[in-house]
Amino acid sequence: MPRKLKKAIKKESILQTALTLFSVKGFHKTTIPDIAKRLGMSSGNLYNYFGSKDELAKEIIKYTSDYLGDKIRKVNEQDISSKEKIRKIVELYFAMTLEKPEMIEYFLRVYLSHREVFLNGCEGMICVSGFITEIMIFFSEGVQKEELRDQDFFSAFGLFMGYLGGMAFLHGEAILEKPLEEYAQDVATNIYTALKA
Amino acid sequence: MIKKDIIEKIEGEADVVFTQKNGLIKDVNLTFPYMRGVESILEGRDYRDALVIAPRVCGICSHSHLIAAVHTIEDGMRREKIKFTLSDKARHIRDFAIACELIQNHIKWFYLTILPQIYKVNHLEVPNDLIKKASKATYAITKAMAIFTGQWPHASYVVPGGVSCDPSYVEIMQAKALVDEVLELVRASLFDDTKEIRAIGDLHRALEMLQRADLLSTSHGSEHFLALADTFFSKSGEYKGATRFDVDIKKVKESQREDSKAKEALYGNDFVEVGPLARALINQDAIIMRLQKEHSGNIWSRIFARVYEGYVLLLKAKEALESIDVSEPSCVLEHNKKDISFAGIGIVEAARGSLIHEVVVKDNHIHTYNIITPSQWNLSRGSADKKGVARASVVGARSKEEAYLILRSFDLCSVCTTQ
Amino acid sequence: MSKPKLLWLQSITCNGNTHSFFNLQNFDALMRAFDVLYHPLLETPYCLEDIYTKELACDVLILEGAFKSRGYKKFGKETYALAKKYSKRAKYTITMGSCATFGGVFKEAQEHTIAGFCFNKEQKRPTYKHYINTLISLPGCPAHPKWLAYVLEMILQKRKIEVDEFYRPIEIFAYTAHAGCVRNEYFEWKIDVKNYGEKEGCLFYENGCRAPFTNANCNKMLWNDISSKTRVGTPCFGCTEPSFPQRNLFSTKTNMGIPANMPFGIPARAYLSVTGVAKSFRIKRFTQPLMEYKK
Incomplete structure (x- = not known):
């Protein structure tokens, strides 16, 4: 295996491990040695990959944003209606909540709760642009095809992502009465009804 | 069969039918067979689009149409109490550009339209430096204007409540130098203004040739003049029998003709002359009043008044530049209503005379748009007993060439007429 | 050597391109390099009737204004047909301005019957292939005076003018x-x-x-x-x-x-x-x- 690829794989495993620990134990309670220990590597070696815990935190948000963005991009590239796309985005978001709960947890409990960590280098939308860009493309294409109603970006974005985040939160708190995926149909319909042209 | 001629190079053409008797022109009928439909293009559009579309009525006076369009919108806003403030700075910038466009018009008209025709009537060869003279002055004055308007022709730099440009004194300095350049050209070949204004060079030559062709005594003048707009360089008024009256916009009438696409424009029930001569008389300009007395508003009065207005406007243009305070705002429009409805009317003094735009806007969209252009006034046909202004002025002309010269002295604008 | 014969022919227009081009600083000098048969402002050896009714030779044809296939006649002749006739004869046909090139503002009044000389908005007109070998498009409302000056200078210098898919000179429109x-x-x-x-x-x-x-x-x-x-x-x-x-x-x-x-x-x-x-x-x-x- 080429050295570069090997390094990339190692880097991703560090991100994934740190992501899990941050979301389970909390950002402040998790230390670099904790992460290194879980990975079976020395702290010194880990610093070769990431210069600090803050840097690691920022890389993780980019990593999760790109992960979600890639999935939405695949939906955007399909030749289907905006209504169907909404359904698919809701489904993939719920699937991510179930399969990679740490990513959603991280976003809600670390990224949104520890803004001071992200001030320098993750201003505004820089670290979440992988995901935001795809949502923008989804919205603008929907309006262009006259399937969605033209409005301010954030009023649509808040409705869509706030709703999904809220459902993920309710699921995480074990408040939902039914399995999360069973809500997909109604949630998608609600979003479409609210956004349609 | 009636022989139809074409009068050409009048910003397009017009069909002409002359009636002659004993070698003299007895009557003339100018008709326009085609309309381009700018009013219909505007209908249904956002009202601000008028600031882009209306200038396209005319390539030589696009700025007058732009100003008329913005006055129309601002008038409507005023009536609906939609707040905007036109700063002195914005006003001076608009005035400067108005002056520049008029100067450009007057110079081109003199050197490219009138002077060559005067040579022709005299059976003299047209000198080959007239184009260069017109070109030099046009280049400099349109460049000065573009400093504020971005380009000429077809600028859209005015917006309701002001102008879109925000010049510094660096730009003003450049504009001033260009105006001075044109002033120098005018002083070298048209006017001596060292003591009192006196025609020299090409302008004086025009007078000599008109005398030589015996045109001063034969061509008729108008009796009735009109300027509808109050501007930085002229007052509105009606001038009849050497007396000035206030104008009443309600007396403006437009009527359809059967044989031409061009509509007639009347003031009350009268045909009136509009343009630089009308403006100068209404303003009681001493020089033009004297000229009028001597030449009774004939072709020479019309030519002199027009070129002279160009000279006066050069001085006014400099004044406007010197009055600009760059620290003032360029545009103040305070409304934040999404959809507005209004009806407005905009009147300007274009190079050839009073120009009117009228609009009705409903929820931001133009419901109706109406334009009355200067040439419509001068070209109104009238009846055999009551002839329109241009029509009456050629009666008695001894040849078609002579009649064309007299018609051109009104500077007919075909493209405006066929908007 | 004789000067190239230049003919400036107008259709449905506002004269904006004529006046735009007159803003060229060296207008007079450049025009003197041509034998100008007809121009909307200048004194010319031929009058409009000559242009419409005589068979004149022409090297450089400048078209200004939009074209109506039928119904825009002068001296009993359709202007569009006249433009096509001269274009077939000319070594260069320059559509000056957006009206002559694509239809422009005046197309808006009669969308279905008015178009540019070779293009109807971005679509090629059916007859366009007869004219493309000599076509230079200078769209703009108006076109910049130096765009035409550039094309005329290239013609005088016998240089090839590289064009894009709309036949616009790439040195300007790239x-x-x-x-x-x-x-x-x-x-x-x-x-x-x-x-x-x-x-x-x-x-x-x-x-x-x-x-x-x-x-x-x-x-x-x-x-x-x-x-x-x-x-x-x-x-x-x-x-x-x-x-x-x-x-x-x-x-x-x-x-x-x-x-x-x-x-x-x-x-x-x-x-x-x-x-x-x-x-x-x-x-x-x-x-x-x-x-x-x-x-």
Whole structure:
């Protein structure tokens, strides 16, 4: 295996491990040695990959944003209606909540709760642009095809992502009465009804 | 069969039918067979689009149409109490550009339209430096204007409540130098203004040739003049029998003709002359009043008044530049209503005379748009007993060439007429 | 050697291109290099009737104004047919302005019967193939005087004029109107103008500026050798493009706040990524007036 690829794989495993620990134990309670220990590597070696815990935190948000963005991009590239796309985005978001709960947890409990960590280098939308860009493309294409109603970006974005985040939160708190995926149909319909042209 | 001629190079053409008797022109009928439909293009559009579309009525006076369009919108806003403030700075910038466009018009008209025709009537060869003279002055004055308007022709730099440009004194300095350049050209070949204004060079030559062709005594003048707009360089008024009256916009009438696409424009029930001569008389300009007395508003009065207005406007243009305070705002429009409805009317003094735009806007969209252009006034046909202004002025002309010269002295604008 | 014979023929027009070209600083000198058979302003050896009724030889044909296939006659002859006749004879046919090239403003009045000489907006007219070998398109409302001067100079120099898919000279139309705009920094950092009449801010986001997706070198060559629309705070209306004139010219078409038209060749994904990053920073210099006058 080429050295570069090997390094990339190692880097991703560090991100994934740190992501899990941050979301389970909390950002402040998790230390670099904790992460290194879980990975079976020395702290010194880990610093070769990431210069600090803050840097690691920022890389993780980019990593999760790109992960979600890639999935939405695949939906955007399909030749289907905006209504169907909404359904698919809701489904993939719920699937991510179930399969990679740490990513959603991280976003809600670390990224949104520890803004001071992200001030320098993750201003505004820089670290979440992988995901935001795809949502923008989804919205603008929907309006262009006259399937969605033209409005301010954030009023649509808040409705869509706030709703999904809220459902993920309710699921995480074990408040939902039914399995999360069973809500997909109604949630998608609600979003479409609210956004349609 | 009636022989139809074409009068050409009048910003397009017009069909002409002359009636002659004993070698003299007895009557003339100018008709326009085609309309381009700018009013219909505007209908249904956002009202601000008028600031882009209306200038396209005319390539030589696009700025007058732009100003008329913005006055129309601002008038409507005023009536609906939609707040905007036109700063002195914005006003001076608009005035400067108005002056520049008029100067450009007057110079081109003199050197490219009138002077060559005067040579022709005299059976003299047209000198080959007239184009260069017109070109030099046009280049400099349109460049000065573009400093504020971005380009000429077809600028859209005015917006309701002001102008879109925000010049510094660096730009003003450049504009001033260009105006001075044109002033120098005018002083070298048209006017001596060292003591009192006196025609020299090409302008004086025009007078000599008109005398030589015996045109001063034969061509008729108008009796009735009109300027509808109050501007930085002229007052509105009606001038009849050497007396000035206030104008009443309600007396403006437009009527359809059967044989031409061009509509007639009347003031009350009268045909009136509009343009630089009308403006100068209404303003009681001493020089033009004297000229009028001597030449009774004939072709020479019309030519002199027009070129002279160009000279006066050069001085006014400099004044406007010197009055600009760059620290003032360029545009103040305070409304934040999404959809507005209004009806407005905009009147300007274009190079050839009073120009009117009228609009009705409903929820931001133009419901109706109406334009009355200067040439419509001068070209109104009238009846055999009551002839329109241009029509009456050629009666008695001894040849078609002579009649064309007299018609051109009104500077007919075909493209405006066929908007 | 005899001078090339130049014929300037007008159809449905406002004369804007005639007057635009007259703004050329060396107008007189350049015109003297040609034998001008007819021109809308200048004294010429032939009158309009000659042009319509005689069989004149012509090397360079300049067309101004939009064409109506039937119903725009002079001296009993259709102007469109006349233009085609001269074009077949001429070594060069130059469509000067957007009306002659694509239909332009006057097409709006009679959408189905008026078009440009070879193009009907972006579509090729059925007869266009007969004229393309000699065609040079100079769209613009009006076209810049130096664009025509350039073409005429190239003709005099017997140089080949490279053209694009609309037969526009690439040395002029390879640029966008955005190139050279003095407001470029505000475009880069996504800062829109707050009000008209200010030196600061970009007109692309709210005010309808089409410069980043309009082919023309307006901000490189400058109008009247000194300025441009965007330099005086007016949005570019895309007057050189086949789609001119659009509607709602003073507002940017957006879909959920995202510009409907991207700068030429830039994928929406790339544009939005860069925008997201640029918008995330607050650059102090761009929040302040460029210059402040002490009262």
